[in-house]
Structure formats: structure tokens, C-alpha cells
Amino acid sequence: MVVRVVRSLRSGTPVARSGLAAxxxxxxxxxVLAVLPPIWFGRSTYTxxxxxxxxxxxxxxxxxxxxxxxxxxxxxxxxALAGIGGYATAxxxxxxxxxxxxxxxxGTLIAAIVGxxxxxxxxxxxxxxxxxxxxxxxxxxAFQNLLLGQRQLTGGSTGHELKAxxxxxxxxxxxxxxxFAALVVIFLIVFRLIQTSHVGWAFRALRDDETAAELTGIDxxxxxxxxxxVGSAMIGLxxxxxxxxxxxxxxxxxxxxxxxxxxxxxxxxxxxxxxxGPLLGxxxxxxxxxxxxxxxxxxxxxxxxxxxxxxxxxRRGLVPALGRLARRPVVxxxxxxxxxxxxxxxxxxx
Amino acid sequence: xxxxxxxxxxxxxxxxxxxxxxxxxxxxxxxxNLAYGxxxxxxxxxxxxxxxxxAPLALxxxxxxxxxxxxxxxxxxxxxxxxxxxxxxxRVLLGLLVTLGVAFLIEGLLNWRDPLGALxxxxxxxxxxxxxxxxxxxxxxxxxxxxxxxxxxxxxxGATTFxxxxxxxxxxxxxxxxxxxxxxxxxxxxxxxSGALAGLVAVTSAMSSPLTVTQGxxxxxxxxxxxxxxxxxxxxxxxxxxxxxxxxDTLSAYYVGQYITSVVLLGAAGxxxxxxxxxxxxx
Numbered sequence: 001m002v003v004r005v006v007r008s009l010r011s012g013t014p015v016a017r018s019g020l021a022a023x024x025x026x027x028x029x030x031x032v033l034a035v036l037p038p039i040w041f042g043r044s045t046y047t048x049x050x051x052x053x054x055x056x057x058x059x060x061x062x063x064x065x066x067x068x069x070x071x072x073x074x075x076x077x078x079x080a081l082a083g084i085g086g087y088a089t090a091x092x093x094x095x096x097x098x099x100x101x102x103x104x105x106x107g108t109l110i111a112a113i114v115g116x117x118x119x120x121x122x123x124x125x126x127x128x129x130x131x132x133x134x135x136x137x138x139x140x141x142a143f144q145n146l147l148l149g150q151r152q153l154t155g156g157s158t159g160h161e162l163k164a165x166x167x168x169x170x171x172x173x174x175x176x177x178x179x180f181a182a183l184v185v186i187f188l189i190v191f192r193l194i195q196t197s198h199v200g201w202a203f204r205a206l207r208d209d210e211t212a213a214e215l216t217g218i219d220x221x222x223x224x225x226x227x228x229x230v231g232s233a234m235i236g237l238x239x240x241x242x243x244x245x246x247x248x249x250x251x252x253x254x255x256x257x258x259x260x261x262x263x264x265x266x267x268x269x270x271x272x273x274x275x276x277g278p279l280l281g282x283x284x285x286x287x288x289x290x291x292x293x294x295x296x297x298x299x300x301x302x303x304x305x306x307x308x309x310x311x312x313x314x315r316r317g318l319v320p321a322l323g324r325l326a327r328r329p330v331v332x333x334x335x336x337x338x339x340x341x342x343x344x345x346x347x348x349x350x
Numbered sequence: 351x352x353x354x355x356x357x358x359x360x361x362x363x364x365x366x367x368x369x370x371x372x373x374x375x376x377x378x379x380x381x382x383n384l385a386y387g388x389x390x391x392x393x394x395x396x397x398x399x400x401x402x403x404x405a406p407l408a409l410x411x412x413x414x415x416x417x418x419x420x421x422x423x424x425x426x427x428x429x430x431x432x433x434x435x436x437x438x439x440x441r442v443l444l445g446l447l448v449t450l451g452v453a454f455l456i457e458g459l460l461n462w463r464d465p466l467g468a469l470x471x472x473x474x475x476x477x478x479x480x481x482x483x484x485x486x487x488x489x490x491x492x493x494x495x496x497x498x499x500x501x502x503x504x505x506x507x508g509a510t511t512f513x514x515x516x517x518x519x520x521x522x523x524x525x526x527x528x529x530x531x532x533x534x535x536x537x538x539x540x541x542x543x544s545g546a547l548a549g550l551v552a553v554t555s556a557m558s559s560p561l562t563v564t565q566g567x568x569x570x571x572x573x574x575x576x577x578x579x580x581x582x583x584x585x586x587x588x589x590x591x592x593x594x595x596x597x598x599d600t601l602s603a604y605y606v607g608q609y610i611t612s613v614v615l616l617g618a619a620g621x622x623x624x625x626x627x628x629x630x631x632x633x
Contacts, residue, residue, distance in 0.1 A: 074443070125627060130382060130442045134578055135623050141571055142616040149609025257567065261450065268447070297462040304455025311447045312432050 048173035055180035061278030063234030069273035082239030083254030104240035111236020119228030159250025271317025362596020369576030369588035371547035377583030381445030387569030393418030393549030415549035422545025581632020
């Protein structure tokens with residue numbers, strides 16, 4: 001079994017590269033994200049808005065990837081964690097009149113704690129994938145109902161208008177774009193640093209074979225909770241910043257079928273556990289979404305079809321598939337290059 | 351108080367039947383069918399179509415149940431086959447994700463054809479006094495149908511040879527195969543049964559309040575709560591949990607309020623997972 005762990009560590013994605021070289025794909029992504037507005041869509045507020053949505057989802061997806069992709073904990077409460085960040089930002093800055101950044105920080109902190117507690121429960125009760133999924137789904141639905149029910153606090157289904165919202169970011173979409181581009185890049189750096197550290201080794205070991213990892217002395221429970229805390233903090237921070245930049249939130253903004261389903265599809269399509277998978281997945285998904293938007297009512301049906309086809313036929317994800325292509329001797333490219341070139345594929349709306 | 355309790359029992363029976371349909375499929379190979387509620391909605395829409403075409407209510411109801419059943423069988427024969435080829439946690443996860451996609455597919459289809467569709471089943475006749483409480487005719491019909499279906503189900507699973515075959519597959523797939531039972535055929539039957547139950551619940555719940563196209567996800571989550579509390583895979587557990595949760599639901603809705611009631615029900619499911627993950631009567 002020990003042999004198996006060692007082998008699984010070696011055969012994993014090529015992340016054991018040390019130092020700055022490991023951050024090369026992230027740097028490439030940052031450059032691509034930075035030059036996209038001036039060379040492509042900076043003039044159109046509509047397309048920039050789409051790009052922002054893509055980046056917001058990419059941020060959620062990276063957080064979810066830390067939790068689910070790295071340690072196989074099916075957290076079906078991405079929307080709820082983001083909602084904690086969003087509503088905490090709104091309530092602390094408006095009702096408690098604290099500075100916005102304090103609200104965002106508190107929201108991030110609360111989301112991290114909640115995620116950590118959920119994970120701790122799941123680990124302590126040794127719930128499998130399905131029970132962790134049910135527990136977090138139940139939490140999502142309960143949170144949603146709390147938001148709807150606590151009308152005097154949250155505004156119920158009519159939503160909450162943030163007085164402290166960033167009017168400049170809302171008007172000048174490019175500002176918002178760079179805010180979330182920076183966020184995605186920071187998240188990717190964090191993800192990469194985790195991957196290359198001893199924590200990343202532990203993650204890969206416990207994902208491949210939990211019992212074997214435990215036997216080699218890896219404290220599986222502790223690393224699961226770590227992943228949940230880090231990922232939930234990312235999701236909460238994104239939710240808070242989204243509330244701040246958009247200026248309006250309601251329970252639907254963070255609903256299960258608005259966030260969780262999409263994030264799940266994005267991450268699985270991009271490639272579970274891969275660095276750039278979530279970003280690619282978010283880009284491709286938004287592009288397809290735009291193509292489908294003209295199809296009107298039938299869109300949801302096509303979504304469903306896409307999800308089923310995706311999970312049945314393309315489970316390994318885009319990035320691993322590209323990686324395999326790149327490693328073929330016929331194509332003598334470095335495994336790094338084809339990934340960064342692809343960037344977020346945001347379509348032009350016009 | 352007595353009236354609230356009786357209402358709770360009526361609701362609880364419906365919950366129980368809803369839960370049974372989900373728990374059967376889960377018990378038989380670990381797939382949590384997230385498209386379950388959509389099957390019920392699909393059945394309801396067929397009932398309303400046939401009814402509007404001028405057919406008698408009973409015929410429409412049978413058509414609806416048959417439609418939900420057919421959809422479930424189709425599901426089993428197409429997308430579930432690759433899922434059941436997996437084993438262990440892979441199967442569980444893939445089943446969850448694929449049925450989630452199917453849920454979207456059905457909901458999208460229904461939303462596209464008839465976004466405002468709703469089913470109301472109008473049972474005539476005035477209220478009848480039970481324990482001194484006037485109960486509407488619709489509740490009595492719904493409860494009678496539910497109890498009848500529950501009894502048939504218990505007899506089918508408990509006393510027939512095929513029912514025993516089903517339970518043997520639930521206990522041990524490999525062992526069942528060794529004694530000559532085909533797990534895949536059994537699964538198809540169970541899917542059909544589960545679809546029929548979904549269609550039946552759609553009809554009985556439409557007797558008291560209209561069932562709309564958008565309620566599929568709510569139905570799935572109710573079924574999920576019942577299943578979790580009763581114990582995944584346990585039929586009697588699901589009925590017991592349904593009754594319990596139905597009474598809690600009406601009491602809480604009567605004394606506290608609607609949103610909090612949902613939180614209470616979800617909290618019950620959460621607590622069950624924390625304290626007794628296998629549920630009331632789970633194995």
C-alpha cells in the first residue's frame with residue numbers, strides 16, 4: 001500500500017516543480033487576463049460584464065476545487081458560503097456601519113469557519129461522499145430559507161441594496177474586471193503554493209487512497225479540514241466582493257441552482273483538481289451559455305443535456321485531456337504552454 | 351390542536367410515500383436520484399394534459415402515473431446503465447451528478463412546453479367528521495390512496511418472491527447474482543416502481559394544493575429529508591419519518607411560520623446525519 005501511495009504521488013500532475021517555475025502557468029494566466037480588455041472587449045460594457053461574471057465563477061470554482069478536487073469532499077454549499085460572504089458584507093457595512101473591507105473580511109472569516117465546521121463534522125462522523133453532499137445540501141437549503149425568512153434583516157426575497165457599494169466599479173466595468181482578475185490570480189497562486197507544499201502531497205495521497213495515506217502517517221482529517229477552510233474562505237471572499245461590486249444581492253443570487261450546479265459543471269469540465277481547469281471551465285461554460293442564450297426557453301433543457309453528456313462521456317476534464325495531448329511524443333510541446341494560451345474564452349456579445 | 355395533528359398525519363403520509371420512492375432506488379445500488387421530484391412533476395403535467403383533453407379524472411391519473419413510470423424506466427435503461435457499471439463511491443457520485451443533469455433536462459423541457467403549467471385535482475364532496483374534526487374529502491382520498499399504495503408495497507416487498515429478490519439485491523448484489531437474480535432487471539423494476547410512486551404522490555398532493563412545474567426541486571428535497579431521517583434504503587423508516595416530519599411540519603407551520611418550518615425540517619435531516627447517520631430504521 002505504501003508503494004501505491006508513493007507511485008500515486010509520482011504519477012500525479014507535474015506539480016512537484018520547485019520555486020518560481022511552478023508559478024509560471026499562473027503568471028501566464030495573469031498576463032492573458034490583463035491584456036484581454038484592451039485588445040478585446042474593453043469598449044463594450046456588456047461583454048466586460050460577462051467577463052466579470054466568468055471571473056466570479058472562476059473564483060468560486062477555484063475555491064470548490066480546493067475542497068472537492070483536492071480532498072474529495074462534495075461541498076454542495078458553494079452558493080451558501082458565497083451568500084455568507086455577501087450578506088455579511090452587506091449587513092456589517094450597512095446595518096453595523098463598519099467599513100466595507102471589514103465587512104468583506106468578516107464575511108470571509110465566517111465562511112471559512114462555517115466551511116471548516118461542516119468539514120470537521122463530516123470528518124468526525126466519517127461521512128462518505130454522499131452524506132457530505134447531503135449534509136451540505138441541507139445546509140444550503142436551510143440557509144436559503146433563513147435568508148428568505150429573516151425579512152427584516154436580509155430584505156427577504158426583495159433583496160438588499162448595498163449603500164456602501166462601489167459605484168465607481170459598477171459604472172466602469174473594467175475596474176470590476178481587474179478586481180476579479182486579480183482575485184482569480186491570487187487564488188491560483190494560493191492553489192499552486194498549496195499544491196507544491198507538503199500539504200499538496202498530503203492532498204494527493206489522501207485523494208488517491210485514504211487508508212493508505214492514513215497508514216503512511218498523514219492526518220487525513222486535519223488536511224480535509226484545512227482544505228475546507230481555505231476553499232470556503234475563497235468562496236466567502238468572492239461572495240463578499242461580488243456583493244460590494246454589484247451593489248445588489250438577493251437570496252436567488254446565491255441559490256443552489258444558480259451557483260452550485262454551475263460551479264460543479266465548470267470544475268468537472270475543466271478537470272477536477274487541476275490548476276487552470278476551473279478557470280477554463282468557467283470560460284467555456286459562459287461561452288456556451290452565451291451561444292444558448294438566444295435559444296430562450298429551451299436553454300435549461302440543453303443545460304441538462306450538457307451536464308448528462310459531460311458526466312457520462314467526459315469525466316476526466318479538459319485540462320487533463322490537454323495535458324495528455326501535450327505529453328504525446330508527436331506534439332513536442334511543454335505541458336505548460338497549451339494551458340496558458342487558452343485563457344478564459346469570453347465570447348464577444350455583438 | 352387535534353385538527354393540526356390530523357392535517358400533519360395526512361401530510362406525513364404523503365411525505366412517507368414520496369420518501370419511499372427515493373429510498374428504494376437508493377437502497378438498490380446507492381444512487382440518489384435527484385431527478386425524482388421532476389418525475390413527479392412530469393407525471394402531474396401529463397395528468398393535467400389528459401384531464402384537459404376531456405378524459406375522466408381516474409383515467410388521467412392512471413396516465414400520469416404511467417408516464418412517470420415510463421420516464422423512470424427510460425432513465426434506467428439509458429443514462430443509469432453506465433452509472434451502474436461503476437462501483438463504490440464513483441457510482442454514488444456519478445449517479446448524483448447524472449441525475450442532477452436529468453433533473454435540469456426534465457425541468458427545462460417542462461418549462462419550455464408549459465412554463466405556467468399546474469395540476470389541481472378537484473375532489474368533490476363536503477368535509478367528513480373524523481374524531482370530531484371536519485376533514486376535507488380531498489385529504490381523506492389522498493390518505494386512503496397513500497395507505498393503499500403503502501400496503502400493496504409492503505406486501506409486494508415482504509411476501510412475494512420477486513419482493514424477496516429485490517431485498518436480496520439490496521443486501522448483496524454479488525450474492526443475489528450468484529443465486530440467479532439479475533440485478534439489472536431488478537433495478538429496472540424498482541425504477542418503474544419509484545416512478546409510479548412519484549406520479550402517485552403528484553396526484554395525491556395536487557388534491558390539496560396545486561402542483562406547479564417549478565416544484566420539482568422542492569419535491570426532491572422533501573423526499574431527500576424524509577429518506578435521510580428514515581434511513582437510506584429503509585421503506586418502513588421512510589413512512590415513519592414521513593409521518594413524524596409531516597406532524598412536525600404542520601405544527602411548526604401553525605405555531606411558528608413557513609420559512610422557519612423549512613429550516614426545522616432541514617435541521618431534522620442535518621441532526622439525523624450528525625447523531626444517527628443511518629437514520630431511524632436504516633441498516
